Amino acid sequence: xxxxxxxxxxxxxxxxxxxxxxxxxxxxxxxxxxxxxxxxxxxxxxxxxxxxxxxxxxxxxxxxxxxxxxxxxxxxxxxxxxxxxxxxxxxxxxxxxxxxxxxxxxxxxxxxxxxxxxxxxxxxxxxxxxxxxxxxxxxxxxxxxxxxxxxxxxxxxxxxxxxxxxxxxxxxxxxxxxxxxxxxxxxxxxxxxxxxxxxxxxxxxxxxxxxxxxxxxxxxxxxxxxxxxxxxxxxxxxxxxxxxxxxxxxxxx
Amino acid sequence: xxxxxxxxxxxxxxxxxxxxxxxxxxxxxxxxxxxxxxxxxxxxxxxxxxxxxxxxxxxxxxxxxxxxxxxxxxxxxxxxxxxxxxxxxxxxxxxxxxxxxxxxxxxxxxxxxxxxxx
Numbered sequence: 001x002x003x004x005x006x007x008x009x010x011x012x013x014x015x016x017x018x019x020x021x022x023x024x025x026x027x028x029x030x031x032x033x034x035x036x037x038x039x040x041x042x043x044x045x046x047x048x049x050x051x052x053x054x055x056x057x058x059x060x061x062x063x064x065x066x067x068x069x070x071x072x073x074x075x076x077x078x079x080x081x082x083x084x085x086x087x088x089x090x091x092x093x094x095x096x097x098x099x100x101x102x103x104x105x106x107x108x109x110x111x112x113x114x115x116x117x118x119x120x121x122x123x124x125x126x127x128x129x130x131x132x133x134x135x136x137x138x139x140x141x142x143x144x145x146x147x148x149x150x151x152x153x154x155x156x157x158x159x160x161x162x163x164x165x166x167x168x169x170x171x172x173x174x175x176x177x178x179x180x181x182x183x184x185x186x187x188x189x190x191x192x193x194x195x196x197x198x199x200x201x202x203x204x205x206x207x208x209x210x211x212x213x214x215x216x217x218x219x220x221x222x223x224x225x226x227x228x229x230x231x232x233x234x235x236x237x238x239x240x241x242x243x244x245x246x247x248x249x250x251x252x253x
Numbered sequence: 254x255x256x257x258x259x260x261x262x263x264x265x266x267x268x269x270x271x272x273x274x275x276x277x278x279x280x281x282x283x284x285x286x287x288x289x290x291x292x293x294x295x296x297x298x299x300x301x302x303x304x305x306x307x308x309x310x311x312x313x314x315x316x317x318x319x320x321x322x323x324x325x326x327x328x329x330x331x332x333x334x335x336x337x338x339x340x341x342x343x344x345x346x347x348x349x350x351x352x353x354x355x356x357x358x359x360x361x362x363x364x365x366x367x368x369x370x371x
Contacts, residue, residue, distance in 0.1 A: 023342065023344075023345075026341065026345055027344060027345055027348060030345050030348035030349055031348055033349070033352060034348055034349070034351050034352030034355075035352070036352075037352030037353060037355075037356055038352065038355060038356065038359070041355075041356045041359050041360075042359075044356075045359055045360055045363050048360065048363075048364070049363060049364075049367050052364075052367060052368075053367075067305065067308075071301065071305050074301055075298065075301060078294065078297045078298065078301065079294075081294075081297075081331065081335055082290060082291075082294045084335070085285075085290050085335050086287065086290065089284065089285070089287060089290070092284050093284070229337075232335070232336070233336050236331050236332075236335045236336045237336075239331060240327075240328045240331055240332070243324050243327045243328055243331070244321075244324050244328070246304075246324075247304055247308070247317075247320035247321070247323070247324055248320075251304065251305070251308035251316075251320055252308075252316070252317065252320075253308060253311060253316050
């Protein structure tokens with residue numbers, strides 16, 4: 001298989017040889033990713049602490065998320081990781097247009113993920129689940145905000161609030177009391193965690209765009225796959241972050 | 254360092270990988286077969302379906318550990334094969350492990366506080 005890659009790799013003057021140059025890039029990328037693990041680790045730890053303290057509120061908040069959309073997005077991201085490794089493979093096999101195709105497919109899948117995410121964010125906005133002054137968990141819990149009806153009139157809403165407050169509406173026996181402020185905490189963490197993840201996706205797509213253009217011009221011909229491989233490491237890392245975010249935010253019961 | 258170590262041996266220990274040819278001028282990458290990537294991808298999809306189905310089953314306190322075990326399994330597959338750590342030299346493996354090792358320290362110290370407050 002190694003016979004496919006025969007061209008000599010240009011070596012920068014501060015490296016002894018192509019081997020040292022490649023291993024330096026690989027090691028540097030992993031040092032960066034280890035730092036990224038700590039970066040996301042902070043918010044994951046904050047999530048764990050508050051999930052532990054307010055389990056019922058976190059479950060109530062999680063029920064407002066769409067498991068189907070989350071599952072679709074996970075599948076989209078896993079597929080984008082496949083096209084990313086196929087891009088690395090194409091670069092290693094010196095197949096220029098297969099490389100460009102796989103880079104573009106990875107970008108499109110990443111864009112699909114962000115599109116679904118934007119749809120979800122919009123839905124949360126309509127349901128008044130964005131933390132802040134407009135946050136209103138009773139409004140969302142009463143089933144408002146579905147079907148793009150946008151914001152209904154406040155009078156009806158107030159009436160509904162009173163109904164919920166009255167002891168007659170005890171449809172949930174033995175269910176623990178839910179503190180809306182703590183549900184708001186869940187949604188704060190939801191938006192911070194998925195927002196930071198989406199930011200990483202945006203950066204990844206931008207890098208992929210640069211790589212795809214450079215690849216089309218032949219910058220990675222002759223088995224120069226280092227840039228593709230390093231971007232792949234980043235892309236897979238962002239995928240792994242979502243692999244943990246998905247069950248923690250969408251699937252808790 | 255009194256014991257002389259032949260450069261070839263040292264090289265094979267520190268930079269153990271199959272990426273470079275003996276002349277050290279060309280990169281002859283360790284090319285993972287596409288079939289391996291497809292198998293891992295299939296496994297990741299199966300694990301995704303399993304984790305979604307497992308969440309529908311009420312297992313009480315076990316739900317979160319089960320979800321986390323499946324997530325770790327997916328992450329390990331991605332790290333070892335897609336991120337090529339399985340084929341990488343020991344130094345890269347140490348760097349990859351270090352991030353997760355410090356993550357464990359972060360959680361352990363935090364929860365040694367949180368779990369012991371009454």
